[in-house]
Amino acid sequence: MHLTDTEISALEKTANEIRKSIIRSLVEAKSGHTAGPLGMADVFTALYFHSLNHDPKNPAWEDRDRLVLSNGHICPVLYATMAHAGYFPVEELQTLRKYGSRLQGHPHREFLPMVETSSGPLGCGLSQTAGMAIAERMNNGSLSHKHFFCMLGDGEMNEGNNWEAIMLLGKEKLGSVTAIVDRNLIQIDGNTEDIMPLGNLGKKFEEFGWHAQEIDGHNFEEIVGAINRAKAVHDKPSVIVARTIPSKGVKAWEYDYKWHGKPPSAEEGEMALQELLRN
């Protein structure tokens, strides 16, 4: 099931709009994370505009796929993608991190019930995803068509809680779960392989009984293809290690870990928007 050129071109256009929204909201917020959200814009676009079984007009639809954002700090991309998908007005993105906003600095389900979990403290999204999938299997067994996605950062794979969840999901052979790891090779203090080397992540997952794929996280054909293959594996959980470029789309910021945890100034934001407008 290949994407047509028209479909790919539409997804690329949407991802570009999402990147612009991310930059606008971060400039307005004057705080927040830049590199991860821009790097994951293509994967989020593929999910919300192609792969996820969901209904933005009915966020509580019981049969929806669940998407758990574990690395909550990249929420500007989640918010921007959800807004563009029709969950809430795009203008609301400009309230990011402000007093009274539904768009908390890290996602809060109580304020924004259409996100599946509150997150920010790292390493506990995958285990919550496991709990959801186990509960669903208890409820509906093999009749269930729900798929459970968990979005993870590679830096957060330092957390022991993730490996506890990886072991459990392997043991339980939960084919309804797909973890997508943003392999952008940066975390706050520097490059992941200097801070705490992760090596071949896919192989590590495989050792715990997972199906693993590694893809270019900016190639829609590869992203959608990997998700389709992951959903077709029923006897084990799947991981997609998505190689991404931190700050993808703004050449001057790409690959630089210093953009992990800071927002653009108004001038920097204007420069970036000019670059994205040319796409």
Next chain:
Amino acid sequence: MTKLNPKVYTDDVEQLPTRKGFGEGLAMLASSDPDVVALCADLTESTMMHLFKEKAPERFVQIGIAEQNLVTVAAGMSAMGKYPFCSSYAMFSPGRNWEQIRTTIAYNNSPVCIVGSHAGVSVGPDGGTHQAIEDMALMRVIPRMHVIYPCDAIEARKATIAIAGARIPAYLRLAREKTGIITTDETPFEIGKAYIVHEPEAGGLAHVGVIACGPLVRFAMLAARDLEKKGIKAKVLNLHTIKPLDTESILALAKETQCIVTVEEHQKAGGMGSAVAEYLAQTFTVPIEFVGVSDEFGQSGTPVELVEKYGMGREDIKTAIEKVLNRK
């Protein structure tokens, strides 16, 4: 007054561990409540969760020795409509996984019951590493969290069923050792509603109010009865719910007696006594003495040796009562 076990003051009182009452309550829920599920971190028999597992194996999840995973998997199950009980030793859960409990259960508003067994120094020979005496402090500062510490196995059974019925984020504190049965099947139990378990035999107003929780409630009752021979009239309140606090019962007792002693197998700092003092300091100030652990760690020994060594024995309670009376 509430109907209690007629043998509560006698040496041949029936003895059962509160964790047993939890296991029995959970096993009853296996039949009566299909959305109750159970998770354990490799301590299924120790925490008596096997009583549930035997009846509903398809609703039990073995997490392995991974307490962070224990509570976060439970939070995920809660988000899908289950009401999970997750059990371990109190030292490890909530001792090791506090932030996960705060974020994924309380902040996330995904109700789960965290069952901390083997709390207190009365764990005994395992030593200080295994004696959780800070756990109530950890749990009661989390918004939305309920903290419940039953006085005996019967109350633990009722608390388990009541917690499941209420679908609340809760911490249920249990003990390893067999302890004296105080209540009966007929004794009413309501989350957040304390009740008097000892009144002066002579009747009339009491001179001192003793507020206790957990199995030490019986020690407080015995101490109160001993002091009646000296003409000291004490009332004992079983404050099984540390959060939310039954302020009405506490205020009524403080007004009647004008002085309070709190009794708990926990650090004095941050525990039940602190909660009572925080409330009374703001509403009705009376002298208070705290019976509990004084900023120390436990060690190996028998439960009785340790409870006395750390100042929570029957004699210590009597000393605290006499001391607070002198401060009136």
